[in-house]
Amino acid sequence: MSIVIPEPKQVAAMSEIKNPVIEASKLGLTFQTNDGPVQALANVDLTIGKGEFVSFIGPSGCGKTTLLRVIADLEKPTSGNILVNGMSAEKAREARAYGYVFQAAALFPWRTIAGNVALPLEIMGISKAEQAERIKRTLDLVNLSGFEKKYPWQLSGGMQQRASIARALAFDADLLLMDEPFGALDEIVRDHLNEQLLELWGRTEKTICFVTHSIPEAVYLSTRIVVMSPRPGRVTDIIESTLPRERPLDIRETPEFLAIAARVRDGLRAGHSYED
Amino acid sequence: MDRLRDKIVPVTTLLAILVVAWYAFAVILNAPFQRDLDRRAGETPGTVEFIGKTLTQAKPTLPSPDQVATNFFENTFLRKITSNRSLIYHSWVTLSSTLLGFAFGTVLGIVIAVGIVHVTTLDRSLMPWIIASQTIPILAIAPMIIVVLAAVGITGLIPKALISTYLSFFPVAVGMVKGLRSPELMHLDLMHTYNASPSQTFWKLRMPASVPFLFTSMKVAVAASLVGAIVGELPTGAVAGIGAKLLAAAYYSQSIDMWSALVAGSVVAALLVVAVGIVGRFVERSMGGRPA
Numbered sequence: 001m002s003i004v005i006p007e008p009k010q011v012a013a014m015s016e017i018k019n020p021v022i023e024a025s026k027l028g029l030t031f032q033t034n035d036g037p038v039q040a041l042a043n044v045d046l047t048i049g050k051g052e053f054v055s056f057i058g059p060s061g062c063g064k065t066t067l068l069r070v071i072a073d074l075e076k077p078t079s080g081n082i083l084v085n086g087m088s089a090e091k092a093r094e095a096r097a098y099g100y101v102f103q104a105a106a107l108f109p110w111r112t113i114a115g116n117v118a119l120p121l122e123i124m125g126i127s128k129a130e131q132a133e134r135i136k137r138t139l140d141l142v143n144l145s146g147f148e149k150k151y152p153w154q155l156s157g158g159m160q161q162r163a164s165i166a167r168a169l170a171f172d173a174d175l176l177l178m179d180e181p182f183g184a185l186d187e188i189v190r191d192h193l194n195e196q197l198l199e200l201w202g203r204t205e206k207t208i209c210f211v212t213h214s215i216p217e218a219v220y221l222s223t224r225i226v227v228m229s230p231r232p233g234r235v236t237d238i239i240e241s242t243l244p245r246e247r248p249l250d251i252r253e254t255p256e257f258l259a260i261a262a263r264v265r266d267g268l269r270a271g272h273s274y275e276d
Numbered sequence: 277m278d279r280l281r282d283k284i285v286p287v288t289t290l291l292a293i294l295v296v297a298w299y300a301f302a303v304i305l306n307a308p309f310q311r312d313l314d315r316r317a318g319e320t321p322g323t324v325e326f327i328g329k330t331l332t333q334a335k336p337t338l339p340s341p342d343q344v345a346t347n348f349f350e351n352t353f354l355r356k357i358t359s360n361r362s363l364i365y366h367s368w369v370t371l372s373s374t375l376l377g378f379a380f381g382t383v384l385g386i387v388i389a390v391g392i393v394h395v396t397t398l399d400r401s402l403m404p405w406i407i408a409s410q411t412i413p414i415l416a417i418a419p420m421i422i423v424v425l426a427a428v429g430i431t432g433l434i435p436k437a438l439i440s441t442y443l444s445f446f447p448v449a450v451g452m453v454k455g456l457r458s459p460e461l462m463h464l465d466l467m468h469t470y471n472a473s474p475s476q477t478f479w480k481l482r483m484p485a486s487v488p489f490l491f492t493s494m495k496v497a498v499a500a501s502l503v504g505a506i507v508g509e510l511p512t513g514a515v516a517g518i519g520a521k522l523l524a525a526a527y528y529s530q531s532i533d534m535w536s537a538l539v540a541g542s543v544v545a546a547l548l549v550v551a552v553g554i555v556g557r558f559v560e561r562s563m564g565g566r567p568a
Contacts, residue, residue: 074465093471100469106462110484110563119480123470151564 017049021175021207022071026080029066039232040066041077046226046235050174053201053208055218056226057264063233064211064226068177071209072100084175096124098175099168103183105160107152113139113163114148120171138166141200158189165197169204176208183213194220195249202245215268219243219261220252227267237267298341299331305338306330339532348536360516363540369517370505371544373433377440378501382494384441385448392449393456393482394474410446414439414504419511436517440504444497451493455486487563491556498548506541518544 027044030037041063048054056064069075070082073093084092092098099120107116114135121131139145142162152160161181168176182190194217201208212218218225219241227237241260243251251257310330314321321329331340339347348363355362388406391398418439425435459481467477509519518541525533 120470123472
């Protein structure tokens with residue numbers, strides 16, 4: 001089997017992006033495993049501008065989570081370059097450039113909700129008074145006011161994930177990296193959180209990178225959708241969303257929405273190699 | 277009702293079976309000596325009278341439960357607690373060195389675990405030695421500890437406590453290594469995204485995550501401490517303590533005294549384990565633990 005790595009289709013469009021937050025060029029990451037090397041990422045070129053909401057979608061093994069972890073400096077690339085806020089990913093992490101939301105809420109069970117939101121603030125040495133103010137503000141933002149003194153186990157899964165988003169927002173990083181944050185939740189809760197996330201994005205003007213395996217979620221949320229494909233993990237298509245920024249939930253029944261979703265589905269079908 | 281059905285009934289049933297078996301064995305084991313006595317006295321008692329006699333010997337091979345209970349009651353509640361015959365007095369002597377040794381052992385265990393988790397060299401070099409230390413019979417090493425420490429002028433409570441330490445640091449060290457390594461990868465990644473320093477990761481993540489492991493291993497350690505304190509009293513010529521009491525009773529074949537000292541030791545052990553459990557539950561509750 002020979003793999004033809006397609007050239008990124010939107011090189012021209014990318015150079016137009018102003019205020020780039022993330023710039024990846026020829027990015028590659030190969031894991032050494034017992035079964036030999038595995039190419040998790042190959043030749044990824046991508047630029048994400050300030051204020052964008054970019055989704056990464058693809059079948060499992062396509063490297064979407066790995067790409068997010070490279071941006072977060074949780075993995076080191078083995079080739080190519082990555083710049084976050086114009087500096088290396090490591091420097092950006094050290095400067096606390098981003099908030100990261102994991103697949104699970106990953107709250108500390110021995111801390112209250114307020115205590116969990118305070119965790120990054122304590123680590124960053126922010127004063128107690130400032131902490132209290134930020135905890136209040138971010139819990140307001142995710143509609144969790146009044147739950148400050150509750151422990152994680154006393155909250156539903158959706159509320160826990162909202163608390164973890166509040167924790168990622170608490171230290172005012174302009175970049176939010178979210179790795180399938182709603183993957184473990186049921187569809188009703190998920191719809192609700194998607195709506196809230198869009199609203200939050202609109203209010204805070206943050207840049208959001210969002211990994212998902214749900215086509216409707218990606219189309220509903222994003223200004224751009226990056227379609228990825230496995231073996232080796234690579235970007236096969238980048239789709240600009242033509243939807244307006246204001247998106248009520250029922251936008252998902254409009255022909256425009258369905259057309260974008262169809263294009264994403266086509267991109268996934270063209271890229272993936274389930275037949276082998 | 278649930279508590280009655282789930283706990284009290286099974287425990288009392290088992291206890292009743294044990295007591296019955298104990299009486300049976302007391303009769304069987306004391307019978308040869310009783311037959312001997314009767315033969316010499318030229319008596320031929322009936323079965324019931326014979327059984328009664330086997331259960332009331334002054335120095336029986338196996339004292340009956342009621343003999344032990346009576347002795348335990350008298351020596352616990354009817355003696356002045358400053359008396360040399362009071363079990364409370366002996367228990368207190370043993371308890372004080374148990375607690376001191378347990379405190380040393382817990383601190384030592386935690387320090388060793390922190391070292392193993394954070395320093396790769398210690399991780400590779402220390403664990404085999406720690407395990408080897410526990411394979412040495414404590415009865416062999418206890419007199420040496422006492423003698424060596426006496427030579428450098430340390431006598432009294434501390435040498436005994438150190439024997440407790442020797443036994444109790446091990447479960448704490450093993451439990452804490454596991455506890456400090458228990459945080460999920462996701463939590464460690466989270467701390468990494470905050471660019472947290474190793475000491476922040478330790479105090480805010482590893483330490484709180486290890487608390488349940490700490491209390492589980494402390495329960496084992498406190499019982500081991502008591503064993504250490506009792507064993508420490510045996511070869512050292514101690515005049516007070518449960519170990520000393522056991523040894524003296526064994527010398528003079530006062531089997532009833534021996535058994536009641538054993539009971540005293542078990543009661544102290546049970547109280548210690550329960551106390552650690554209560555403190556553990558209290559701490560876990562204050563750390564937001566879900567009430568069971």
